Amino acid sequence: MQWEDNLEFAPVLKLSDDMGEALRMMADIDKICGKLPGLDCGSCGAPTCRAFAEDVVRGSAKENECIFILREEIKHVAQALSSMGGFVPGHNKEVDSNDR
Numbered sequence: 001m002q003w004e005d006n007l008e009f010a011p012v013l014k015l016s017d018d019m020g021e022a023l024r025m026m027a028d029i030d031k032i033c034g035k036l037p038g039l040d041c042g043s044c045g046a047p048t049c050r051a052f053a054e055d056v057v058r059g060s061a062k063e064n065e066c067i068f069i070l071r072e073e074i075k076h077v078a079q080a081l082s083s084m085g086g087f088v089p090g091h092n093k094e095v096d097s098n099d100r
Helices: 019-035 049-058 067-083
Strands: none
């Protein structure tokens, strides 16, 4: 069987038609990559951390879809709750005598 249809060019690596905007987006990708673990684990659904950062910049993903960033966000929330005097399992050292 031989291919009969014409192929259409699709600029998959193009960030923006505006060169200035594309350069800004590239800088944002580099900045986001710096926050990521660089493990290329694929837990976010992207094949690499750089591809994930590009997805974030394009608006098709959010930074906290990286399991490592989400874990840090949850840790900060737990610490904030703990510092307000709220009970956070595994973070409170003292046990109330009524809980024993």
